[in-house]
């Protein structure tokens with residue numbers, strides 16, 4: 001894969017208004033990204049720039065390829081038999097599909113949170129410490145300090161500080177999702193990929209989660225897949241509308257929701273879209 005050909009400043013594509021990201025550094029860039037499962041195409045030439053230290057929402061109808069795209073950025077698609085990826089994928093200034101990429105390093109820099117909270121069946125503390133121990137950190141005091149910092153960053157510390165030794169499975173779904181975010185944050189990633197992370201949460205947990213997203217932006221680049229238009233409008237700086245394996249429109253969230261350039265985008269965000 002030839003990422004040397006990628007320009008430093010983002011190219012303007014049909015999906016993106018000229019000049020929008022000129023002054024903004026990008027954490028992720030793709031050009032002509034195609035993905036097939038066997039003979040079935042799922043991504044059909046994705047050109048996307050994900051601005052650094054911003055929240056970018058990825059919206060679009062079911063089956064348009066949002067999760068497939070997200071999984072290219074930490075190479076989770078590698079685990080799927082018959083999945084084939086072509087095109088340019090540049091993540092944190094590295095060609096993510098270069099032969100010399102060390103997957104555990106890439107996945108440490110690019111954390112992922114899934115739809116269903118997936119804490120490990122072990123104590124709260126050990127969940128968050130898991131990646132730190134894998135990284136070879138042995139000092140108990142360092143582990144405890146970093147666990148506390150990650151739980152604070154995930155807005156969960158006050159709720160679990162007295163139950164660090166209790167099983168994570170005893171937490172509510174909303175708490176489990178924030179625990180999983182703490183686990184991802186503990187190893188200090190630079191990008192957080194989130195695949196419908198709030199879809200299983202009740203309104204109060206969703207609110208806490210959305211507040212958390214806004215604070216995370218100071219330190220992380222967040223790419224958020226969501227079916228919830230209000231959520232995208234509330235938390236995302238930028239929004240990409242995806243359809244049929246391509247990014248059809250990308251813009252500042254407020255502009256995309258108030259003045260979309262394409263009829264298809266408008267139909268989707270106003271609920272008129274029919275598959």
Ligand SMILES: Nc1ncnc2c1ncn2[C@@H]1O[C@H](COP(=O)(O)OP(=O)(O)OP(=O)(O)O)[C@@H](O)[C@H]1O
Nearest residue numbers: 037041042060061062063064065066067068069080
């Ligand atoms: N592991 C897989 N094996 C084969 N086909 C797959 C696999 N995962 C996804 N697909 C197909 O790829 C296409 C894109 O799926 P993907 O899950 O990326 O879409 P999505 O936009 O995330 O959908 P949703 O919003 O419903 O989660 C779909 O046609 C889907 O059936």
